[in-house]
Amino acid sequence: DTGVSQNPRHKITKRGQNVTFRCDPISEHNRLYWYRQTLGQGPEFLTYFQNEAQLEKSRLLSDRFSAERPKGSFSTLEIQRTEQGDSAMYLCASSLFRVGQLSGYTFGSGTRLTVV
Amino acid sequence: KNQVEQSPQSLIILEGKNCTLQCNYTVSPFSNLRWYKQDTGRGPVSLTIMTFSENTKSNGRYTATLDADTKQSSLHITASQLSDSASYICVVSPFSGGYNKLIFGAGTRLAVHP
Numbered sequence: 001d002t003g004v005s006q007n008p009r010h011k012i013t014k015r016g017q018n019v020t021f022r023c024d025p026i027s028e029h030n031r032l033y034w035y036r037q038t039l040g041q042g043p044e045f046l047t048y049f050q051n052e053a054q055l056e057k058s059r060l061l062s063d064r065f066s067a068e069r070p071k072g073s074f075s076t077l078e079i080q081r082t083e084q085g086d087s088a089m090y091l092c093a094s095s096l097f098r099v100g101q102l103s104g105y106t107f108g109s110g111t112r113l114t115v116v
Numbered sequence: 117k118n119q120v121e122q123s124p125q126s127l128i129i130l131e132g133k134n135c136t137l138q139c140n141y142t143v144s145p146f147s148n149l150r151w152y153k154q155d156t157g158r159g160p161v162s163l164t165i166m167t168f169s170e171n172t173k174s175n176g177r178y179t180a181t182l183d184a185d186t187k188q189s190s191l192h193i194t195a196s197q198l199s200d201s202a203s204y205i206c207v208v209s210p211f212s213g214g215y216n217k218l219i220f221g222a223g224t225r226l227a228v229h230p
Contacts, residue, residue: 004159040222040223041222041223042120042205042207042220042221042222042223043160043218043220044220045217045218091159091160093159102147102148102165102167104162104165105162105218106162107159107160107161108159109157109158109159110157110158110159112157
């Protein structure tokens with residue numbers, strides 16, 4: 001499978017616990033994105049990386065959220081001290097960015113987080 | 117106010133029928149408009165991508181149209197199948213120099229019944 005892989009698919013955690021999600025993008029893609037999607041809504045941008053550099057973070061990404069892409073390949077998204085409002089689907093996407101070219105985005109199947 | 121509005125919010129049609137989903141946007145200037153299909157519990161899958169200079173793009177039974185003057189797009193599904201049951205999301209990218217930010221609509225939930 002050469003698509004975008006996300007693990008775990010589902011995560012149930014107690015409020016106040018920390019959770020970490022992993023995303024493995026398409027290997028030749030240089031950009032990686034994290035989105036959050038709540039029921040009945042479209043995905044909302046959280047952050048993105050070009051190679052290992054985190055180039056933009058949304059205001060949605062509070063201090064409790066941190067994302068890394070240490071070697072420019074896979075990425076992790078950590079949420080500390082989870083709150084019930086963090087319950088959502090967390091989607092990862094990757095793309096091959098080239099200046100002047102339109103990039104296609106490939107999404108993973110997401111990690112559904114439930115905070116109880 | 118959402119920059120990308122989709123209608124209807126939900127739609128039920130019978131298998132074999134055609135349907136058209138609408139997308140109105142206020143993003144300006146914009147670079148491109150995409151339609152995605154999202155099955156329940158899965159990530160979005162790209163159907164079509166149109167730049168601001170394109171009027172129509174087809175992908176099998178899916179045909180997207182774009183009117184950049186009125187800032188409207190539509191997705192037409194022909195001869196619907198049960199597997200078309202999903203959410204269809206309109207996504208607009210503004211000109212931003214670097215990152216092509218994707219602005220998502222809330223989607224139209226389509227149910228195709230036998």
